[in-house]
Amino acid sequence: xxxxLDEDLNPMIAEILGKDGIDAVSAKEAGMLxxxxxxxxxxxxxxxxxxxxKNRNDFIRLTVRFFNESLPHYGLLVIPASYPGDxxxxxxxxxxxxxxxxxxxxxxYSIDFL
Numbered sequence: 352x353x354x355x356l357d358e359d360l361n362p363m364i365a366e367i368l369g370k371d372g373i374d375a376v377s378a379k380e381a382g383m384l385x386x387x388x389x390x391x392x393x394x395x396x397x398x399x400x401x402x403x404x405k406n407r408n409d410f411i412r413l414t415v416r417f418f419n420e421s422l423p424h425y426g427l428l429v430i431p432a433s434y435p436g437d438x439x440x441x442x443x444x445x446x447x448x449x450x451x452x453x454x455x456x457x458x459x460y461s462i463d464f465l
Contacts, residue, residue: 364377376398
């Protein structure tokens with residue numbers, strides 16, 4: 352499982368995951384800050400990474416669009432609002448657990464909630 356974290360998630364999460372052996376890249380690290388949601392998802396797909404975001408509605412719509420247009424897609428993982436954005440360790444721990452349970456990654460166009 353390889354993650355690409357949207358800019359609505361603190362880059363510290365990717366750093367923590369990396370120290371735990373999980374392949375995660377933040378939008379900041381990728382130089383994608385202030386890119387549109389469409390550009391973010393295209394970037395994630397170009398790197399064969401699962402998109403991770405708290406921005407549920409926009410990315411679900413984009414996932415449907417990618418499906419309808421047969422664009423590459425490597426899964427969407429939504430972090431629910433119940434996870435406080437400043438709880439980096441909590442989010443990292445949940446993402447690590449998810450990655451270990453889905454070592455082969457998500458199915459194309461699939462959507463899941465942490």
